[in-house]
Amino acid sequence: MTPSTATIDTPDATLRARIQDSFDRSGLLRHLGARLGEVVPGRVHIHLPYGPGLTQHLGYFHAGSTTTIADTAGGFAALTLAPPNHTVLSVEFKINLLAPAQGESLEAIGEVVRAGRTLTIVQIDVHALNADKRTPVALMQQTIINLPESS
Numbered sequence: 001m002t003p004s005t006a007t008i009d010t011p012d013a014t015l016r017a018r019i020q021d022s023f024d025r026s027g028l029l030r031h032l033g034a035r036l037g038e039v040v041p042g043r044v045h046i047h048l049p050y051g052p053g054l055t056q057h058l059g060y061f062h063a064g065s066t067t068t069i070a071d072t073a074g075g076f077a078a079l080t081l082a083p084p085n086h087t088v089l090s091v092e093f094k095i096n097l098l099a100p101a102q103g104e105s106l107e108a109i110g111e112v113v114r115a116g117r118t119l120t121i122v123q124i125d126v127h128a129l130n131a132d133k134r135t136p137v138a139l140m141q142q143t144i145i146n147l148p149e150s151s
Contacts, residue, residue: 015039015041019039019079019080020036020039022076023036023076026072028068029072032048032054033048033054034068034069034072035047035049036076037107039076039080042080043111045109045110046073046107046110047069048061048065048069048106048107048108050103059102061102061106066097066126066138067095067140069106069108069126070093070095070124071090071124071142074090074108074110074122074123075088075089075144077110077112078112078115078120078122078144081120085149086147087146087147087149089144089147090142090143090144091143091144091145092142093141094140094141095139095140096139098138099136102128103129104129104130105128106126106127106129107126107134108124109124109125109126110122111123119146120145120146121142121143122142122143122144123139123140123142124139124141124142126138
């Protein structure tokens, strides 16, 4: 099937809709102005445009903003591979802040390293985007637990 003939019933569109629905229910992401980017099995992109309300005292993106989109990208990447009728929660993560996060926006890319029955390990790369320049600003490793959805 070519992209021009794809319909909303394709597996990719169904997956995208599932992740978008969960994304849209997050008050914090809405408050921050984050956007959902690419969604494919095992990988999700989250974008965060720069805004003065997202900064720390030197004008860089606050580490809390960076960490929030990294955690979100990882969790949704895990959700793309979670068993049917399951949701996910972060169990733990470690983040390394590599450089000051400054630019027009941040992009967090969560990619599943290993999807297990109960636990999923995800790596998240965060880049600052400024014109055509991508600067790595954070690296996160995260453990996610699959939980049955409650009725």
